[in-house]
Amino acid sequence: AQSVTQLDSHVSVSEGTPVLLRCNYSSSYSPSLFWYVQHPNKGLQLLLKYTSAATLVKGINGFEAEFKKSETSFHLTKPSAHMSDAAEYFCVVSPGFGNEKLTFGTGTRLTIIP
Amino acid sequence: DTGVSQNPRHKITKRGQNVTFRCDPISEHNRLYWYRQTLGQGPEFLTYFQNEAQLEKSRLLSDRFSAERPKGSFSTLEIQRTEQGDSAMYLCASSSSPRGGTYEQYFGPGTRLTVT
Numbered sequence: 001a002q003s004v005t006q007l008d009s010h011v012s013v014s015e016g017t018p019v020l021l022r023c024n025y026s027s028s029y030s031p032s033l034f035w036y037v038q039h040p041n042k043g044l045q046l047l048l049k050y051t052s053a054a055t056l057v058k059g060i061n062g063f064e065a066e067f068k069k070s071e072t073s074f075h076l077t078k079p080s081a082h083m084s085d086a087a088e089y090f091c092v093v094s095p096g097f098g099n100e101k102l103t104f105g106t107g108t109r110l111t112i113i114p
Numbered sequence: 115d116t117g118v119s120q121n122p123r124h125k126i127t128k129r130g131q132n133v134t135f136r137c138d139p140i141s142e143h144n145r146l147y148w149y150r151q152t153l154g155q156g157p158e159f160l161t162y163f164q165n166e167a168q169l170e171k172s173r174l175l176s177d178r179f180s181a182e183r184p185k186g187s188f189s190t191l192e193i194q195r196t197e198q199g200d201s202a203m204y205l206c207a208s209s210s211s212p213r214g215g216t217y218e219q220y221f222g223p224g225t226r227l228t229v230t
Contacts, residue, residue, distance in 0.1 A: 036221075043118070044157070044205070044221040090156050100145065100209065100217045101170065104156030 002027040004091045006105035014113045019078040021108045023091030026072065033074045034092040034102070035065055044090070050074065061085070086112045116140070118222035120206050126228045127196055134192045135225045139208030145217060146189050148181055149205040150174065151224070157205055163189060196229045203227075 007022040025031060035047040048059025055067045061084075065076045074091060091105040119138045127133050139146050145164050149157035160179070161171045165186035175181075178196075183189040193200055203224040209217035 043223045046218060101159045102219065106156050
């Protein structure tokens, strides 16, 4: 069984300040982990993925995430928020290696304050 | 690469009617997935195909739901005798051979179903 918990349903930050979106996972396997972003009226877009290589993963638009097995966490960060980052963010887990059923968290809505 | 497309984008139907949605994956992607997303929730897996074979179905996919991918290209998702609880966004994704052991799934814009 696998699951993810996104610890904040809503995060607000000022433009130019750091972003932290928190995610904890549970998996019976060595999981693959992803962050997807969903802008209003647009499809889900893959930000980054972790697949048991480097624990610090760099994604698009300046986002990064660090896989911490001891803490079962995969938090998403960005040093400086931009107005265009306002969206819904989903932490996602899959068993990987042939079993690609994605399990999504409930999402974190990121609001950027001008 | 024109992306995953879904039609229609919106569908309003009356309870008890049948509806069918279509998904066209990225060309040459051999895997195709269906998810359902209700308001305020993350998407939930429904089913997936490798080529024309349906490999897994979620228990969320009741007998009223059926999905096909007859030639291993586009897929259809049909809901019979719709209920108000079926109102949701239906998302399609596709993927190809894995890089680093994991398939990257690319999502379409979704079909929003409203059952009145």
